[in-house]
Amino acid sequence: MGQQPITFLRQVVALCCYPQLLESPSFPEDAKQRAQRILQDCGGQSLGSYSASQGVECIRQHVADYITQRDQGVPSDWNNIYLTTGASDGIMSILKLLVSGQDTCRTGVMIPIPQYPLYSAAISELEAVHINYYLDEDNCWALDIEELQRAYLTAKQHCQPRVLCIINPGNPTGQVQSKKCIEEVLHFAYEENMFVMADEVYQDNVYSSDCQFHSFKKVLYEMGPEYFNNVELVSFHSTSKGYTGECGFRGGYMEVLNMDPQVKVQLIKLLSVRLCPPVAGQAAMDVIVNPPKEHEPSYAQFTKEKSSVLDVLAHKARLTERILNSVPGIKCNPVQGAMYAFPRIFIPPRAIQEAQARSMAPDMLYCLKLLEETGICVVPGSGFGQREGTYHFRMTVLPSPEKLKVLLGKLKDFHLCFLEEYSQEEPQLSRSSQHQHRENSKPDA
Amino acid sequence: MSSLQDVNPTVRSIRATTSLQGLAACVTEEIARGAKKPFQQVIDVSSGDPHRAGMAPMSFVRQVLAACIYPELLKDKSLPLDAIQRAQTLLGACSGGSVGSYSVTPPGIPYILKSVAEFIMRRDGGVNSNPEDIIFSSGSQKALSLVLHLMASGQGETRTGVLTPMPCPHTLPTLLDMSGVTLVPYQLTEERGWAVDLDELHRALKTAQGRCSPRAIYISNPGNPTGHVQDRKSIETVISFAATEGLVLLTEEVYQDSVYGKGRDFISYKRVLSEMGKDYSETVELVSLHSISSACMGECGLRGAYIEVINMEPAVMKYLREMHASSSPPVLSQLALEVMVNPPTPGDPSYKTYSQEILHSLTTLSHNAQRACEFLNVLPGMNCQPAMGGVFLYPRLHLPPQMVEEAQMLGVEADVLYCQRLLEEEGVCLGAGCENGQESPNYHIRLCVLAPPDTLEEMLARLSSFHLRLLDRFP
Numbered sequence: 001m002g003q004q005p006i007t008f009l010r011q012v013v014a015l016c017c018y019p020q021l022l023e024s025p026s027f028p029e030d031a032k033q034r035a036q037r038i039l040q041d042c043g044g045q046s047l048g049s050y051s052a053s054q055g056v057e058c059i060r061q062h063v064a065d066y067i068t069q070r071d072q073g074v075p076s077d078w079n080n081i082y083l084t085t086g087a088s089d090g091i092m093s094i095l096k097l098l099v100s101g102q103d104t105c106r107t108g109v110m111i112p113i114p115q116y117p118l119y120s121a122a123i124s125e126l127e128a129v130h131i132n133y134y135l136d137e138d139n140c141w142a143l144d145i146e147e148l149q150r151a152y153l154t155a156k157q158h159c160q161p162r163v164l165c166i167i168n169p170g171n172p173t174g175q176v177q178s179k180k181c182i183e184e185v186l187h188f189a190y191e192e193n194m195f196v197m198a199d200e201v202y203q204d205n206v207y208s209s210d211c212q213f214h215s216f217k218k219v220l221y222e223m224g225p226e227y228f229n230n231v232e233l234v235s236f237h238s239t240s241k242g243y244t245g246e247c248g249f250r251g252g253y254m255e256v257l258n259m260d261p262q263v264k265v266q267l268i269k270l271l272s273v274r275l276c277p278p279v280a281g282q283a284a285m286d287v288i289v290n291p292p293k294e295h296e297p298s299y300a301q302f303t304k305e306k307s308s309v310l311d312v313l314a315h316k317a318r319l320t321e322r323i324l325n326s327v328p329g330i331k332c333n334p335v336q337g338a339m340y341a342f343p344r345i346f347i348p349p350r351a352i353q354e355a356q357a358r359s360m361a362p363d364m365l366y367c368l369k370l371l372e373e374t375g376i377c378v379v380p381g382s383g384f385g386q387r388e389g390t391y392h393f394r395m396t397v398l399p400s401p402e403k404l405k406v407l408l409g410k411l412k413d414f415h416l417c418f419l420e421e422y423s424q425e426e427p428q429l430s431r432s433s434q435h436q437h438r439e440n441s442k443p444d445a
Numbered sequence: 446m447s448s449l450q451d452v453n454p455t456v457r458s459i460r461a462t463t464s465l466q467g468l469a470a471c472v473t474e475e476i477a478r479g480a481k482k483p484f485q486q487v488i489d490v491s492s493g494d495p496h497r498a499g500m501a502p503m504s505f506v507r508q509v510l511a512a513c514i515y516p517e518l519l520k521d522k523s524l525p526l527d528a529i530q531r532a533q534t535l536l537g538a539c540s541g542g543s544v545g546s547y548s549v550t551p552p553g554i555p556y557i558l559k560s561v562a563e564f565i566m567r568r569d570g571g572v573n574s575n576p577e578d579i580i581f582s583s584g585s586q587k588a589l590s591l592v593l594h595l596m597a598s599g600q601g602e603t604r605t606g607v608l609t610p611m612p613c614p615h616t617l618p619t620l621l622d623m624s625g626v627t628l629v630p631y632q633l634t635e636e637r638g639w640a641v642d643l644d645e646l647h648r649a650l651k652t653a654q655g656r657c658s659p660r661a662i663y664i665s666n667p668g669n670p671t672g673h674v675q676d677r678k679s680i681e682t683v684i685s686f687a688a689t690e691g692l693v694l695l696t697e698e699v700y701q702d703s704v705y706g707k708g709r710d711f712i713s714y715k716r717v718l719s720e721m722g723k724d725y726s727e728t729v730e731l732v733s734l735h736s737i738s739s740a741c742m743g744e745c746g747l748r749g750a751y752i753e754v755i756n757m758e759p760a761v762m763k764y765l766r767e768m769h770a771s772s773s774p775p776v777l778s779q780l781a782l783e784v785m786v787n788p789p790t791p792g793d794p795s796y797k798t799y800s801q802e803i804l805h806s807l808t809t810l811s812h813n814a815q816r817a818c819e820f821l822n823v824l825p826g827m828n829c830q831p832a833m834g835g836v837f838l839y840p841r842l843h844l845p846p847q848m849v850e851e852a853q854m855l856g857v858e859a860d861v862l863y864c865q866r867l868l869e870e871e872g873v874c875l876g877a878g879c880e881n882g883q884e885s886p887n888y889h890i891r892l893c894v895l896a897p898p899d900t901l902e903e904m905l906a907r908l909s910s911f912h913l914r915l916l917d918r919f920p
Contacts, residue, residue, distance in 0.1 A: 005545050014515035017777075018507040026521070043489070043497030048744040050494050052470060085583055085748075085775075099453050107451075126453075162451065195447055232447060246545040248776030250583065262449045270456050273623045274586050275616065278775045279746035280514075 001398035003245050003309060008302045009287040012038075013249075016047050016283045030296040038283050047279045053272040055083025055253070056279065059286040063253050066289030071218040080256050082267075083285060085277040086247075087201050087238035090254035092122055094197060094234050097267050098163055099128040108159035110151060112143065114342065114384035114392070116171040116199070129159035134387055137344065140333050141175035145184040152192060164194040169202040169213065169337030172384050172394035174317070176211035176336040182219045186231055195232040201252075204242035207314035208336040217257065233257045239284045241339065243309040251281030251288075313339065316397040316404055323408040329419050340394050342381070345415070347391045348422040363391040369418065374410045459622040462880065463861050466491055469874035484872035488904045490893040491864075491876040492615075493669065493836045495743035498896035500809075503742060503802050505795045506784045509535065513544050513780055525794045535780050544776045551773055552766050553581035553751070557783045561751055564786030569716040578755060580766060581774040581782065583748040585699060585736045586620050591765060592695065592732050592752065593624035596660055606657035608649055608692065610641070612839060612881035614669040615891065627657035630882060635841065638830050639671035641679055646686050662687050665697040667704060667711065670839040670881055670891045672814070672832020674709045680717040684729055693730040699750075703740035703895075705811035706833025715755060731755040737781045740836050740895055741806045749778025806895070813894040813901050814838060820905050824912055836895040839878070842888040845919035849885070860888040866915070871907035 008031060015021050015035035022032050041058040043049030054060065057078075064078035084090035099107045108129040111119045123130050133151035135141040143166070155161050166185060168177045177185075189196045198216035206213050216235055221228045239251030259267065291306075292298040317335035324332040324343045332343035347355075347362045355365040361382035370393075371377050381392025399407060449457070469489045476482055490498050505528055512518040512532035519529050538556035540546035548554050558576040565574035582588040597605050606627040609617065621628045631649035633639040641664070653659045664683060667674045675683075687694045696714040704711045715733055719726045736750035754762060789796040814832050821829040821840050829840035844859050852859040860877040868874050878889030894901060 001541060005543060010515040014511040014518065017514060018511035021511060021518075024521075024523070026517070042746070043494060044499055046496035046502055046746070048502050048742075048746045049496040050492060050745045052467070097453055097456055098447065098451060100451055162447070193446070230446065240547075244545075247547040248539070248543070248545045250773070250775040258446065260446050260448050263447055263452055266449070266452045266456050269459050269461065269619075270623065272462060273459065273616075273619045274590075275584060276746065276748070278583060278748040278778060280777050281775060 001245075001396070002400055002403075003398065004305070005246065006244050006287075006302065006305050006309075008292055008298045008305075009244055009246065009284060011298075012287045013280055013283050017280065019045070028297045030292055030298050034287065034290065035283075038286055042279060047283065049279070051083075051276045051279050051282065053274075053276050054268070055081070055277060056282050056286075059083060059282050059289075060253075062286055062290040063255075067215075067217070067255060071215055071221070074218050074221040076217075076255065082254050082256065082271065083277050083282045084236075084252040084254055085274075085281065086240060086250045087199065087236040087252040087254070088118055089250075089274075089277065090234070090236050090252055091118060091197065091199065093267070093270055094254070095119075095122045095126060095128070095163070097263070097270060098195060099126040101160055104158055105160045107163065108155045108161035109163040109165060110148070110155075110161060110194070111165045112167060112170070114172055114381065114386055115165070116167060117383055119165055120385070128163075129155065131155040131159070131161055132385060135170070135173060135175070137333065137387070137390070140336065141170060141173035141342075143177055143181050143185060145181070145188060148185065148188055152188075161192070162195055163197060164189055165197045165199065166216070167199040167202075168216070169205060171199075171202065171338050172340045172342040172379075173333070174335040174338040174340055174342065175333070176206050176208065176213060179212075179214045179219060182214055182216060183223060186216065186220050186223060186227060186233075189233075190227055190231050196234070198233060198235045200235050201238040201241045202338040203237065204310070205313065205339060206337040207310075207317045208334060211336045213337070217255070220257075230258060232259060239281060239288055242288065243306045243313075244284070244288055245309075246284050249281040249284040250278050251283075251285040252277075253285055312401070313397065316399075316401055317341070319401060319404060320395070320397045320408065323405070323412065327412045327415050330415060335397065339396050339398060341397055342384075342392050342394045345391050345393060346419070348419060351418070351422040354422075363393055366391070366418065367393055370411070370414055374414050376407055376411060376414075455623065455625050459619050462619060463857075463864075463877055465861070465864050465868065465874055465877065468865065468868055472868060472872065482872060483870065484907065487868070487872045487874060488900060488907070489874040490896060490904060491874045491891065492745070493738065493893050493895075494745050495740065495806075495836065495893070495895040496745070498893055499900050500743055500806065500895055500897065501802075502744065503799065505789055505799050506742065506744070506781055508532075508795075509784055510777055510780055513539075514777070527789060527793045527795050531784065535783060539776060544780065546776070548581075548773050548776060548779065551768075552579065553774060554776070554779050557581070557779050560783045560787050561753075565713075565715070565753060569713055569719070572716055572719040574715075574753065577766075578762075579751055579753050581749070581751050581779055583750075583774045583778065585697065585734050585738065585750040586616055587748075588734055588736075588750045588752045589695065589697075590620060590624055591768060592693075592754075593621070593626055593661075595761065595764060595768070596693065597625040599658055602655050602657060604657045605661075606653050606659035607695070608646065608653075608659055608662035609882065610664055610668070612639075612670055612878060612883050612889065613663070614665060614697070615876055615880035617663070618880075618882050627653075628882070629653045629657065629659055633668070633671060633673070635830060638833070639668055639673040639839075641675065641683060643682050643686060646683075650690060659690070659692060661693040661695050663695040663697070665699070666714070667698075667700040667834030669697070669700065669835055670837035670876070671830070672835045672837055672839070674704050674706055674711065674833040676709070677712055677717055680712065680714055681721060684714065684718055684721060684725060688725055688729045693732065695732050695734070697734045699734065699736050699739050700835040701735065701739070702742075703807065703810055703836065704834035705807060705814065706831070709833045711834065715753065718755070728756060730757050732757075737778060737785055739785070740810060741803050742781070742785050743895070744778075744781050747778045747781050748775060749782050751782060809898065810836065810895045813896065813898060816898075817892070817894050817901060817905060820909070824909060826916055827912065836893050838892050838894055839881070839889055840892075842878075842890060844888055845916065847919045848915070858885060858888075860890060863888070863915075864890065867908065867911050870914075871911045873904055873907045873911070875908075
């Protein structure tokens with residue numbers, strides 16, 4: 001999407017890939033030092049050797065250090081860290097691990113609506129039970145604890161709710177949950193013995209000045225030892241988001257807390273079937289958790305690049321929100337974090353009817369037409385889940401501000417036409433003949 | 446808290462592994478922390494991991510990848526011109542010109558799918574290959590699991606079964622367990638260099654009756670870990686058997702680049718199939734697998750593989766292509782694949798180095814395999830079939846009965862006990878035959894012989910020392 005990679009990350013991975021470059025004067029010392037440290041822990045000092053299935057040891061240690069620092073001292077044990085092939089690999093593995101039981105004892109997995117479809121797809125594939133809990137659109141997509149409880153109680157009748165998934169910051173919604181909210185969720189998890197999966201891949205993408213990222217782990221810790229030592233919690237992170245956007249590397253990690261030792265044995269066994277995550281992706285993850293420090297040569301440039309990416313993202317988030325909200329029939333909640341806008345769109349009844357006649361979701365019809373008429377590709381809300389009778393689409397805020405303005409302008413025009421096209425009671429007339437018709441039917445003065 | 450009962454029964458059913466490599470890592474750690482051992486460092490040759498054993502990566506591959514990762518290097522005069530040009534071409538094929546973008550379509554980067562198809566056609570003397578039949582993944586385990594996942598169904602006697610050679614790659618049994626399919630073993634004939642035997646295939650199929658529903662047959666050629674290379678007739682036999690019994694053929698051909706046995710060449714299942722007449726070539730469902738974990742590349746850690754799927758019903762193929770959208774293969778490994786299938790050619794600046802490196806790899810492999818085989822065959826209580834390709838040797842152990850008893854008491858397989866002791870006493874990590882699916886009283890060890898010759902010699906010396914001491918202990 002035009003976002004520039006972070007120079008330091010690319011330097012380190014290039015050095016790991018072709019260590020002859022360690023002799024080159026074109027690479028800074030701190031990048032070389034990182035690469036050497038990583039290679040030291042690789043078999044034959046090569047990215048080409050299988051790593052242990054949990055990942056390269058020093059990288060796991062760096063991840064633990066990063067988490068400890070991020071959470072202002074809450075200790076992190078590197079033995080609880082697993083490097084993964086993107087966050088998806090970790091998420092799929094944990095879900096796979098925990099699905100069991102038959103009929104009314106079948107594992108139920110609570111997922112937010114709207115959600116990133118990997119979860120619903122995984123649940124279907126594993127034949128677990130979907131337990132949808134609706135995020136509160138009127139309240140900036142906040143998690144409503146009563147809704148969580150409602151969903152849980154209803155589900156309990158036909159399955160065994162075991163897993164609770166949360167995406168914070170949210171995808172597609174972008175909401176950043178408050179500390180209080182996270183506490184309520186963890187308290188709920190404690191009470192009901194739920195295994196919490198906290199997808200925190202957007203932890204570096206918080207734009208709203210009213211919001212702050214609170215890690216589930218830190219909040220859990222602050223709730224005291226009874227919670228911290230008991231609630232089962234897995235947190236996920238990835239190289240694909242944040243300020244690095246390195247999706248192609250397939251780097252990620254998960255930190256697993258309070259897992260029963262026998263269950264952990266099963267998890268390790270499951271992970272070793274796929275041998276190991278791509279070592280280059282592990283190296284990329286290392287750089288993210290172990291970036292240049294203040295006294296290091298690359299610090300200045302790194303910080304500049306990072307701020308630039310995040311500042312621009314924040315700007316684009318605000319820009320998108322503002323423009324979308326200026327369109328009649330579109331309402332967009334504040335994009336507090338992540339990389340998406342998920343506006344609600346008003347779809348006239350006639351369009352809904354047409355969609356039904358064409359056996360597609362109304363927002364799918366909208367998105368198809370948008371694509372056909374403007375070339376803009378967005379994803380219909382029906383792909384992520386939404387309250388019955390509401391329609392949305394998700395777009396990323398990743399294009400450059402200039403492109404975004406053009407794009408959003410076209411979207412606005414399209415939307416207005418769309419509303420008009422489907423608002424008529426009679427069969428569609430062209431705009432000029434509508435105008436003529438109105439002119440002709442004006443009563444004589 | 447979740448307990449063992451809450452764990453997915455399929456996950457629980459995955460057989461435990463021996464953790465020999467984990468043990469090796471522990472020993473290495475102990476040495477790093479200053480522990481005194483009778484050896485200075487651990488030699489781990491239990492996996493097909495040439496880099497771990499000390500072999501160097503191919504320069505051209507790493508140069509291209511480095512320039513793709515850090516495009517500033519495109520201006521670097523120290524990199525050969527063809528590496529730079531290749532990097533430029535490949536970056537152009539990546540979304541947004543960056544290795545950091547997701548591949549635009551789930552099966553893989555279109556330009557590279559096409560390169561692989563062209564490679565296959567060249568390799569197979571012109572037999573057509575369609576890029577749409579090719580899917581990339583992060584490693585061959587992942588690739589296989591995609592196919593197995595689609596095939597797995599049923600319970601009890603309707604549960605999908607997969608005919609699996611004994612011995613098979615040590616990573617396969619757990620993969621089959623995880624995929625929820627039943628392993629139906631067919632024995633390879635050790636006395637004939639681990640050849641495939643048709644009667645044995647039929648026998649194995651019979652044993653499956655009432656137990657499961659065999660739907661596929663897996664075979665690796667060159668054999669992993671056996672090193673057996675099938676001739677055309679043998680391949681035709683297997684294809685014909687698959688056709689008659691309605692089985693999907695899963696062929697793993699990762700070591701196709703490393704046939705060193707005299708008078709033997711690699712010929713792909715696809716090529717043989719295409720030359721068997723329409724009754725076969727248009728009906729037998731074939732899934733061929735290749736990866737960058739091959740002998741000459743040895744890029745196991747980069748995790749890159751492809752499958753080519755022939756004669757699969759379009760509706761099923763559609764699922765296969767779209768199914769793993771959430772697990773798109775890493776871009777770097779796709780680039781490495783491209784270089785593997787499309788290496789420097791005569792006239793290119795890097796050709797000389799490239800061909801020297803290939804030659805060095807193959808010569809080392811061939812020399813080591815022969816040397817090790819001869820060496821091991823001299824040892825009492827050890828018997829090694831000569832290998833013709835691949836990176837492993839797989840000698841048979843004739844262990845003293847007391848050792849077998851001791852193993853039983855300790856609750857481990859005797860070959861595992863052998864390997865554990867070897868590791869503790871001599872710092873050599875080998876694979877145990879039970880990991881390759883074999884059962885007592887067949888005991889084997891598995892060793893990767895693609896290593897620097899010095900390392901091989903050192904490893905053989907230590908192994909011999911241990912082995913002779915063991916036999917002394919139990920006369």
